Amino acid sequence: MHLDDRALAxxxxxxxxxxxxxxxxxxxxxxxxxxxxxESRDTRDPEEDARVAxxxxxxxxxxxxxxxxxxxxxxxxxxxxxVSSPAFADQTTDVQMLQTAASLExxxxxxxxxxxxxxxxxxxxxxxxxxxxxxxxxxxxxxxxKAFNAAxxxxxxxxxxxxxxxxxxxxxxxxxxxxxxxxVVALAIQLEDGAAQTYVAYTGxxxxxxxxxxxxxxxxxxxxxxxxxxxxxxxxxxxxxxxIMLPPPxxxxxxxxxxVGFPDAFYKTDMARPATEGAVK
Numbered sequence: 001m002h003l004d005d006r007a008l009a010x011x012x013x014x015x016x017x018x019x020x021x022x023x024x025x026x027x028x029x030x031x032x033x034x035x036x037x038x039e040s041r042d043t044r045d046p047e048e049d050a051r052v053a054x055x056x057x058x059x060x061x062x063x064x065x066x067x068x069x070x071x072x073x074x075x076x077x078x079x080x081x082x083v084s085s086p087a088f089a090d091q092t093t094d095v096q097m098l099q100t101a102a103s104l105e106x107x108x109x110x111x112x113x114x115x116x117x118x119x120x121x122x123x124x125x126x127x128x129x130x131x132x133x134x135x136x137x138x139x140x141x142x143x144x145x146k147a148f149n150a151a152x153x154x155x156x157x158x159x160x161x162x163x164x165x166x167x168x169x170x171x172x173x174x175x176x177x178x179x180x181x182x183x184v185v186a187l188a189i190q191l192e193d194g195a196a197q198t199y200v201a202y203t204g205x206x207x208x209x210x211x212x213x214x215x216x217x218x219x220x221x222x223x224x225x226x227x228x229x230x231x232x233x234x235x236x237x238x239x240x241x242x243x244i245m246l247p248p249p250x251x252x253x254x255x256x257x258x259x260v261g262f263p264d265a266f267y268k269t270d271m272a273r274p275a276t277e278g279a280v281k
Contacts, residue, residue: 097211098155099278100273101198104195158280188225192229198269200272
């Protein structure tokens with residue numbers, strides 16, 4: 001397979017630049033969170049927290065009736081519990097959302113770790129472009145988890161170092177089926193798209209401005225991951241994995257490869273995870 005090492009390096013550098021810009025914006029918001037976090041904790045009203053939890057739950061349930069395997073993974077019960085129950089006694093809804101976001105990132109790191117043990121993803125049979133993408137993306141998810149945990153702790157919560165419990169069961173169930181590139185890419189799309197949709201929903205639901213900025217800055221990186229994976233999926237589905245290279249053979253690519261990465265004018269949120277799902281209890 002032809003591979004232009006310079007082109008690969010340039011694309012990876014572009015991804016890292018987007019990630020670096022995201023982390024720069026995140027750091028600024030985190031610095032501000034540290035300053036206002038204590039004030040937030042000192043002025044909290046438990047009854048107000050409960051009201052916000054109920055209102056946020058209703059917003060996050062709107063449209064959350066589809067979305068494939070991830071939306072079905074304990075979503076109904078989790079949403080019902082979220083809407084009917086007050087926020088956990090020792091943390092705000094913002095903290096719960098940030099902890100759940102961290103749990104999604106932890107799950108992504110663990111899943112990419114598993115993928116890299118597969119010969120066709122991280123081994124001798126792997127396409128260099130795919131291996132480089134998975135390795136780079138895994139590192140970005142680790143950075144995102146740290147950022148979300150930093151925001152959660154700045155607001156008085158605990159760090160979430162475990163993976164999302166509902167989706168971990170989905171990933172574990174899928175592991176025996178990961179016998180080729182297609183199911184691995186499909187699972188990665190589900191996880192990445194679920195995270196991106198969650199952050200879109202949370203950006204509109206978070207009360208704290210700086211927590212919202214952290215989430216929004218990371219959201220764009222997740223969306224980029226989804227777009228790349230969808231293009232890879234289109235080439236695998238078309239029977240041309242050999243076209244997954246840099247630079248790609250533009251004249252030979254199927255039409256879907258150019259448009260599949262951005263199927264919606266507005267990002268959907270039907271796979272957004274409920275705020276309490278990955279919160280520390």
